[in-house]
Amino acid sequence: DAGVTQSPTHLIKTRGQHVTLRCSPISGHKSVSWYQQVLGQGPQFIFQYYEKEERGRGNFPDRFSARQFPNYSSELNVNALLLGDSALYLCASSWGGWTEAFFGQGTRLTVV
């Protein structure tokens, strides 16, 4: 079975631009969570979606938004990019809530 897949794996954006990151969960998993990880720190919680509804939100500005589609895939959108948004963005999927969640390979975002 395929694991969690994220796209793209790397991208470079300019300050002020918009970015969309995508995540496909493991087959059968209904929950997707998004995390931001900067170098030397643990992942910081951004959002959790379950059955297409937002169930949790971390302390991130409104520039960050997400959604989950009927097939349980998810998108993370970030508007008005700042240099500080440069990080590894991780998607994790689980069957429900947070039980045995598995991460994708991440998207490395660089804002210049």
Place this chain on the structure above:
Amino acid sequence: QKEVEQNSGPLSVPEGAIASLNCTYSDRGSQSFFWYRQYSGKSPELIMFIYSNGDKEDGRFTAQLNKASQYVSLLIRDSQPSDSATYLCAADTGGFKTIFGAGTRLFVKA
């Protein structure tokens, strides 16, 4: 603010020794706890999860949970150089939010 605290390390142990990694959490409502291993430049990989007080063993790994002390630990027996990585502790604080610690770097010397 709900927090998960870990010693950043690095923790250095010789090959074959037991590595002991520790974690404390602030939210008494946390019910589930997870250990992830993260190699440099890679995404976190789930090693173990624990819900109940006591020990849980899986191969060379043992997770220990003490809810009264709000303490979680991970023991790695017969440590190998391939175990060298950052180990992340995470707590499900309820409310559909899981909090990670900053991680402990482990070096296993051959």
